[in-house]
Amino acid sequence: TGQQRVLALEHIGGVVGMVETAKLAGFDKVIGFDMGGTSTDVAHYDGDYERAFDTEVAGVRIRAPMMRIHTVAAGGGSILHYEAGRFRAGPDSAGANPGPAAYRRRGPLAVTDANVMLGKLQPDFFPAIFGPGQDEPLDVQTVRERFAALAAEIGDGRTPEAVAEGFVTIAVENMANAIKKISVQRGYDVTEYLLNCFGGAGGQHACL
Numbered sequence: 001t002g003q004q005r006v007l008a009l010e011h012i013g014g015v016v017g018m019v020e021t022a023k024l025a026g027f028d029k030v031i032g033f034d035m036g037g038t039s040t041d042v043a044h045y046d047g048d049y050e051r052a053f054d055t056e057v058a059g060v061r062i063r064a065p066m067m068r069i070h071t072v073a074a075g076g077g078s079i080l081h082y083e084a085g086r087f088r089a090g091p092d093s094a095g096a097n098p099g100p101a102a103y104r105r106r107g108p109l110a111v112t113d114a115n116v117m118l119g120k121l122q123p124d125f126f127p128a129i130f131g132p133g134q135d136e137p138l139d140v141q142t143v144r145e146r147f148a149a150l151a152a153e154i155g156d157g158r159t160p161e162a163v164a165e166g167f168v169t170i171a172v173e174n175m176a177n178a179i180k181k182i183s184v185q186r187g188y189d190v191t192e193y194l195l196n197c198f199g200g201a202g203g204q205h206a207c208l
Contacts, residue, residue: 018196027194034199037077038093074174076112076201089171104130117164
């Protein structure tokens with residue numbers, strides 16, 4: 001369908017872009033790390049574009065040559081859950097509307113909020129495009145209150161900051177495992193590769 005073709009082209013553009021920018025920097029082996037709002041896409045390049053011939057897009061199995069891209073449900077909008085003593089990030093997402101709690105639309109706590117709580121996303125350096133008039137900054141106060149309430153619910157003495165850090169750690173582990181799946185688990189030595197990060201949330205997590 002048209003939707004599937006658009007989705008495929010979007011992913012191809014990211015892979016081609018990661019390869020070409022890596023070449024400009026003098027690298028011919030690259031792992032792409034594309035973290036957006038709902039998911040993270042990772043891809044491997046070692047001189048040739050890798051292709052898959054049996055893939056699934058939006059729940060539909062497609063038997064046709066496509067770029068080999070591995071996707072995990074870990075993005076800036078991944079909703080944070082505390083259940084039965086365990087932290088979980090995603091796979092459900094807050095999306096763009098309502099978005100994370102910091103977006104001033106009464107959204108749930110998400111990975112983006114954890115980064116706000118930890119000071120990695122600062123309102124002074126982020127566009128003031130939130131609220132009814134789309135002219136307010138990220139809502140740090142609501143984020144702090146929500147994490148404080150969650151820390152109290154957990155009740156093991158952890159600070160709100162420690163709770164936020166725990167969720168970021170979980171999200172990063174999910175993304176790191178995705179990279180391992182396309183590299184180390186297939187016999188590639190990642191020390192020889194450039195990690196090319198992009199996407200709206202890539203820069204916040206690539207070095208963690």
